Amino acid sequence: MKQRDLQALDQRLETYLLEMTASLGRSERRHCAGLYLRGLLLEGQRKSIEPLATRVGGSVQALQQFIGQSPWPAQPLHTALNQSMCALLGRGRYWVVDETAFPKQGTESVGVTRQYCGALGKIASCQIAVSLHWTDQELSWPLGWRLYLPEAWTSDQTLRAKAGVPDTGEGAAAPRWAEQALIEWPAGAAAPNKYWLCWQPEEPAELLELAQNAKARWKIEQDYRELKEELGLDHFEGRGWLGWHHHVALVTLAFAFLRREQFRAKKNFTTHLA
Helix, strand or coil: CHHHHHHHHHHHHHHHHHCCCCHHCCCHHHHHHHHHHHHHHHHCCCHHHHHHHHHHHHCHHHHHHHHHCCCCCCHHHHHHHHHHHHHCCCCCEEEEEEEEEEECCCCCCCCCCCEEECCEEEEEEEEEEEEECCCCCCCCEEEEECCCCEEEECHHHHHHHHHCCCCCCCCCCCCCEEEEEEEEECCCCCCCCCEEEECCCCCCCCCHHHHHHHHHHHHHHHHHHHHHHHCCCCCCCCCHHHHHHHHHHHHHHHHHHHHHHHHHHHHHHHHHHH
């Protein structure tokens, strides 16, 4: 990449950061957010705070305080991101709910317990995050995240308080949706090998649409792989609820910036062909 291209990229990142982190208010918070996001985007095997701070020349203590203790809400960052991305890319063809696991060695990280860990393919000590993704035929990104709290946590107020889990009250009632079953039965097979249960608020969809919806999930698996391997989604070493959601929000911003650059490159390529 030429020097002028690098400068242009850095300017786009700076503009993106100004837009996405406006809700943080205080300049020192926005500065730390910029350092953290740049550290996530730079090459490096670990994206936890200490090696990240070293890469960007930041203060480990300042970044630890910003991520783990500073009381800024993560949701406004997701809201700003989603509004910006939907304005750029549209509403998307699918919104997909999925989950991913974070293997853990200890027992005190928020939400951790022995449960099925998809990342390891067995019962193990882990956290589980549920995410909602925007996706179409070519691009996708996470709209938001929630950390799953197993029964061992929901029934133990002392444990929740120690990890800083907020008292959110009762959840909203589930909508009443129509159900459809979709079965994949390969030719020559003795039995089906995949099943999907589809909930829809409107009239039942056509078979082709259902099949396309079911197969949209593979993009989410790609998202998780990139989020973990390239941006350190599962590298957070803190134990608290607040820090986990701060880290995940900033990883999501970094991921969406890469998606914007991917969309920009494709758009420019298409324009040049035209």
